[in-house]
Every structure is written in C-alpha cells, then in structure tokens.
Amino acid sequence: MRIGIFLIVAQFPDQKSEHVLANALELIVAAEEAGFADAWIAEHHFMSYGVCPSATTLAAVAIGRTSRIGVGTAVSVLSTQHPVALAEQAAMLHHLSGGRFTLGVGRGGPWVDLEVFGTGLERFERGFEESLDVLLGALSGGRVSAAGEFFSFREVPLVPPTRLRPVVACTSPPTVELAATRDLPMLLGMHIDDQQKNSMIAMYESHGGTAQAPHMAAAVAHVADSTAEARNDLKESLPRWLKPGLAGYIPVDNREPPSRDISAYVDFLTSVHPVGSPDRCVESIMRTSEATGIQHLILMVEGMGDHRRTLENIHRLGAEVLPQVSG
Template identity: 70%
Template structure:
C-alpha cells in the first residue's frame, strides 16, 4: 500500500493565500519526515477552495526541499493549457527529481478559467481526448507533431525528453473509457465511497484497462477517538468548503447544483480514514480490499490550522502508517508460508 498526502491549499476564513502556499510546502516536508510516500498537489484558479494555480510549480519547489518523497499533480488541468508545454515541464521535473515526479491530469470543468486563459468551452467539451493523446505522445516519443481539431503544428523534438505515464482524473464514464483505452491509471476523487470506486474500477477493466496503478483521494484526520475526530472536522471544514466550493463559476452561465456542505462533510468523515489510529488503518485496508486500489493520497488540512495540520501529518505517520505496514508484513509472511507449503 502506498500512502501520500493530497495538498489542496484551501483558504480558511482569516487566512492569506501566500501564507497558505508557504504552509503547504511545510506540509510536504513534514510528510516526507513522517514516512508518507508522496504528496500530490491540486490546481485551482480564482477561488478560495484552493489557492495553488500551478501545482507543477509548487511540486518543483518541493522537489528542491525534499530528498525521498514522490511529488505529483492532482491534477494539472488539460483544458486550460497546452499539452506539449505541460509535457516539457513534467519532463524537467522528472529529471531534476531523479524520477520522483508523477503527472496527474484532468479535464477540469466548464469554469471561467476557460474564458480567462482563452482556450474556450470547446476545449473542455470536445478537446480532452485530443489533448490527452498529444500529452501521451510528447511523454512517449522523442518528437511530437499534431494535425487535429485543436492542435496543428509541424514535428518538433522533445527537449528534454522523458518517458512518463500520466494518471487521469476520472469523474465520468467517458473519461474512464479514455483512460482505459490508453492504458493510463485513474485518479478517483474524494466524493465516492468504496462501492462506487469498485464499480468504476470494474468499468475501467471492461474497457480494457490494466488492473493496477490507480490512485484514490481521501480525507484523513487521526485523533484519540473516532467520535472526536469526526466532531472536529464537522466543526472546521464547512467554513472552508462553503465559500470555497461556491467559487466554481460556470463560463457560460449554466446553473450549478447546490451542495449541502454539512451532508458532504458527513460523507467524507464516514468513508475516509477519520478517527482513531486503528480506525484509520482499518478504513484504508477495507477500501484496498474492496476496490483493489492500493495507492491513497489523503487531504490532511481539514482542520484549517497550520499547526494542527502538521500535528495530523506527524501523528498519522507515527500511529497509522506503522499499523498498515505491519499488516502488509504479516500478509507477505502468510503468502510466503502458503508458497512454501505448496512447494512441499
């Protein structure tokens, strides 16, 4: 099992965005020290839900401040940038990090970002497949060319070149099919539980995708008791999520469904590792068993205070990660014992 942190860099009331970004860098350093495997960084624009507009930039800074932990984007939005330019940046980070960087990409949404960056609603609605193919080509071959609806240019060499396999955020059946058909692993979001995750993985396999490599995002908070952990997150998170999620502004004025923030926080605390150390470990084990997913990136900043986020990271590393790794060791010993008996 691989466990990382998921950095949204959410802006809670009374905070300043520049300070939140500086804090986020400290969370990544603390996660490395606590034994987490990686840190994946979200991209958002013009909204308090997340104040990092360039996860690839923050990942680059974090690479310089760390030595072991993996860095990833969750995700870089393909609908608002050129896939070849993104591939160049990913290749740079791959080489400069010694292979520690993973590029996660997604379609994004029909938000005002499309207007501001000039890519338009059409790139979001029709252009994701073309953008993804161009990105994959740029990260697979030594050169790249395009002759499509949205991109047309002569063949050019990729300098620097790197062979990377992007991870694709999948929130729709069409995107699941695209990822599977290209053999790219999925990133699944915070909002779905084990049953739905398992169903998405099943549909991915039906489309011919490989069995392993998927990543699931979650929320994590460890406390002395599960009741205390749930109570504290339910108190803290709505102050961020209410105004934060309201920041999604459609580019074309389409209506948005209203989210019951209280119900959403209740869902997050029920389906993710929020509780005592034992409860957190058991929740992750159960999700892995029911879905086949063994790579998790966990949002640890839900309390909205820098000091308490650092405490959460350190406590999760000290109390939960050893339980998970001890369980993996026992399962490994059991498999080896079964193998030896079979040989006899």
C-alpha cells in the same frame, strides 16, 4: 499499501493565500519526515477552495526542499493549457528530481478559467481526448506533432526528452473509457465511496484497461484520540472552508452553478474516509484496499484549517497509522 498526502492547498477564512502556499511546502517536508510515500498537489484558479494555480510550480519547489518523497500533480488541468508546454514542465521535473515526479492530469470543469485562459468551453467539452493524446505523444520519448481540431503543428522534439505515463483523474464514464483505452491509471476522488470506486474500476476493465500502473484514490484523513473527537473536529471546521470554497466554481456559460448540501457532504466524508482514532483510520484504509484492490491512497490532511493542527495530523498519521498499513 502506498500512502501519500493530498494537498488541495485550501484557504480557510481569514487566511492569506501566500501563507497557505508557504505552509503547503512545510507540510510536504513534514510528510517526508513522517514516512509518507508521496505528496500530491491540486491546481485551482480564482477561488479559495484551493489557492495553488500551478501544481507543477509548487511541485518544483517541493522537490527542491525534499530528498526522498515522491511529488505529483493531482491534477494539472489539461483544458486550460497546452499539452506540449505541460509535457515540457513534466519532463524537466522528472529529470531534475531523479524520477520522483509523477504527472496527474484531469479534464477540469466548465469554469471561468476557460474564458480567462482563452481555451474556451469546446476544449473542455470536446477537446480532452485530443489534448491527452498530444500530451502522451510529447511524453513518448521522441518527437511530437499534431493535426487535429484543437492542435495542429509540425513535428518538433520534446526538450528534454522523456518517457512518462500520467495518471488521469476520472469522475465520469467518458474519462474512465479514455483512460482505459490508453491504459493509464485512474485517480478516483474523495467524493465517492468504495462501491462507486468498484463500479468505476469495473467500467475501466470493461473497456480493456489493464492499468499496468496501479490506480489511486483520494480520501480525507484526520486522526484524534477518539473517532467521535475526530469527526466532531471536521464537522466543525470543514464547512468553514467548503461553503465559500465551492462557491468559487463559476461556470463559463449561463448554466446553473454547482450546489452541494455541505452538511450532508461533511457527514459523508467523515464516515466513509479514515477519520477517527488511529485504529479506526487503519481499519478504514484496509477496508478500502480490500474492497477495491486499490493499493495507493492519498490523504487530504488539511481538514482542520490550522497549520499547527495539520502538522500534528501528519505526524500522528505517520507514527500511529502508516506503520500498520504500509508495506
């Protein structure tokens, strides 16, 4: 198993976003010291759910603060930026990190970000395939050009040149099919269980995907002396983040904003994922691996909403869980 951490860079009530960002860097350093394989950073805009608007920027600073741990984006949103500009950033990080950087990309959502950045709802609804293909062309090690609906430009060299294959966040059948036809590995979210992961992997394979690089999955992780204590910790803390955080997803058009039963969602997260005693966390990780074949998990460790407690969670996971699941 390859185990990393997943940082949403979550802002809980009464926290300042600049402090949350600074703390995220400390968490990545702590994860390296604790033996985690990698650290993955989420991108969000205009909301407290996650306060990192540029996962590549935070990744760059983290790379400069560490020496061994891999650093990736989970994910950089293609619908709100130019794929060649993102490819340039990824190429720089790849070279400057000595190959420690991995680019993860996603479609994003129909949020107000599309209005603010001027890319429009069409880029989200119809443009992801074209955006991904332009990105892949730019990361093919040579020159890139485009002649499509959303991108049209003469051939130019990517500077610095590099060859990278991104990971693609998949939450819907069209994105699964797209990842499969490009033979790109999937990142599966923490909102689905093992059975749903298996369904998405089967769908991927039915479209011809072979995933030469392994698929990944995100999971909530919190360790305590007992499973009851760990679950109670998160059932108390997570709603304080999720309720205002999820309200930050504002549609760009007049569609209904998303809604979720917060209590039911927290019950799901604490029962499905490695939340519990060290033995319970090990059992959960191995169960997912055996049930799905996924060998790379990234653990969302920020669930307590307290920096000291998150550092403690990372250290305990590193000392009491990782040795039993990592190869």
